[in-house]
Amino acid sequence: DVKVTQSSRYLVKRTGEKVFLECVQDMDHENMFWYRQDPGLGLRLIYFSYDVKMKEKGDIPEGYSVSREKKERFSLILESASTNQTSMYLCASSLVSKRHFGELFFGEGSRLTVL
């Protein structure tokens, strides 16, 4: 089974702190994603990576950056956390091939509270 592991399930940070959210997948997937999910707003894509060191902005990249130095690891960075970044953050990975149609496999999520 595909396993996507997010480093922290719950975090509480203060405004202005730098926050790292890490995600590791064990199935050699090329594609990795960071979403945030807020009530009533659904899943919103922050950043996407289709290969090592490659990244694309999603719908809401402002205030975030990402790093993908190794294929299995995709990190989300909040340079200076703000209260409006309090949310559930979901990492996902996918593989597109003749047998896979791009279904996403999600990690368990990281609930971040910024005070």
Added chain:
Amino acid sequence: QKEVEQNSGPLSVPEGAIASLNCTYSDRGSQSFFWYRQYSGKSPELIMFIYSNGDKEDGRFTAQLNKASQYVSLLIRDSQPSDSATYLCAVKATGGSYIPTFGRGTSLIVHP
């Protein structure tokens, strides 16, 4: 702007009934269609995907796709209280696009 629309619900059905969840999409280039289930406080998990017109059945779940009308649906037969969750529809185009577009989800409540 690619859009995927779902009724937010909640959709309430009695135990044992058929639950019907619907999703429409705007991008005619969409080729792959996914249904995810998300329990409260948990992350989404894939339950069905479909890419050909018609029906696809897996146990109590049936996905239906009509590309001409641009809708995809999920039927849950013999609904159980454990099916109570939010169901997310996602669509993806082929041709090198790796990013699915998600609907906001439909909340399903199955009451005993």
